[in-house]
Amino acid sequence: MDNQNRKLKKISAFRRIFSIILFVILLPILLVFGLFWFSYKFDKKRKFLNSDKKGKFLIMKTDITKIDIMEGYEFEELLRAIFFYLGYKVDVTKKSRDYGADLILSDDNNSLIVVQAKRYNKSVGAKSVQEINAAKIHYKANEAWVVTNSNFTQAAEVLARETDVKLIDRDELIELFAEAKTKIGINEDIKEKENFGSTSFDGFGQGEFRI
Numbered sequence: 619m620d621n622q623n624r625k626l627k628k629i630s631a632f633r634r635i636f637s638i639i640l641f642v643i644l645l646p647i648l649l650v651f652g653l654f655w656f657s658y659k660f661d662k663k664r665k666f667l668n669s670d671k672k673g674k675f676l677i678m679k680t681d682i683t684k685i686d687i688m689e690g691y692e693f694e695e696l697l698r699a700i701f702f703y704l705g706y707k708v709d710v711t712k713k714s715r716d717y718g719a720d721l722i723l724s725d726d727n728n729s730l731i732v733v734q735a736k737r738y739n740k741s742v743g744a745k746s747v748q749e750i751n752a753a754k755i756h757y758k759a760n761e762a763w764v765v766t767n768s769n770f771t772q773a774a775e776v777l778a779r780e781t782d783v784k785l786i787d788r789d790e791l792i793e794l795f796a797e798a799k800t801k802i803g804i805n806e807d808i809k810e811k812e813n814f815g816s817t818s819f820d821g822f823g824q825g826e827f828r829i
Contacts, residue, residue, distance in 0.1 A: 673699035674802055682792055685737065685767045693737035694720050697765060701733075703798040717756045718749030730759040736766040744773040751781045767791055 676699050685693065694710070698721060702708050706723040719732035734750040736742045746764050754762035764770075765786040770778070778785050786794070 673702055677703070677795075677798055677802065682767065682788070682795070685791075686739070688737050690735070690737050693767070694735045697721060697733065697735050700794055700798040703801045704794065706731075718753035719757060722757060722759070729761070730757060731761040731763060732757050732759045733763045733765060736764060736768070738766055738768040741769050741771045742766045742774055743771045744777045747774050747777045747781060747783050747785075751783055754783075765791060
């Protein structure tokens with residue numbers, strides 16, 4: 619009986635020692651993981667708030683005449699902000715391997731939309747439709763859009779109908795732009811009352827931009 623009690627005491631002592639060792643080992647790991655997770659969430663929130671502020675600023679100081687003189691990357695950043703305020707989650711593709719898509723949108727139903735941005739001073743041709751249709755296949759997207767500040771050639775319109783690609787021309791872009799302004803409570807009078815200073819365009823930078 620005494621031997622059995624001693625064995626039970628040894629087992630109990632071993633369990634306590636093992637628990638202490640396990641706690642000592644796991645506690646730093648849990649603390650490091652907790653700090654890493656907190657830092658990640660804080661940084662993500664900071665980037666989002668920064669992007670949100672830049673997006674509002676970009677939309678507030680822009681109109682269709684300024685779009686007409688934008689560089690291509692500036693036009694992409696504007697579209698990124700517009701679609702964000704229209705309720706989409708927005709990803710920017712890597713320029714070295716975009717496969718014809720500049721932006722990838724997703725909605726609440728997790729449907730993917732690949733978008734090619736064409737800031738043009740002439741009509742957009744069928745090549746852009748071919749490229750975005752190929753991007754749709756590559757990214758396994760549900761829809762493919764080409765957005766321009768200009769218009770589309772007849773050949774582009776025919777090919778778009780055949781491949782089920784959505785074309786957003788100058789007039790539709792102006793409507794999307796106005797809708798985005800409405801979403802964030804902005805109207806044209808605000809631009810006249812407020813002085814925003816420099817007219818240079820601040821980009822978001824590359825990477826993820828989502829809520």
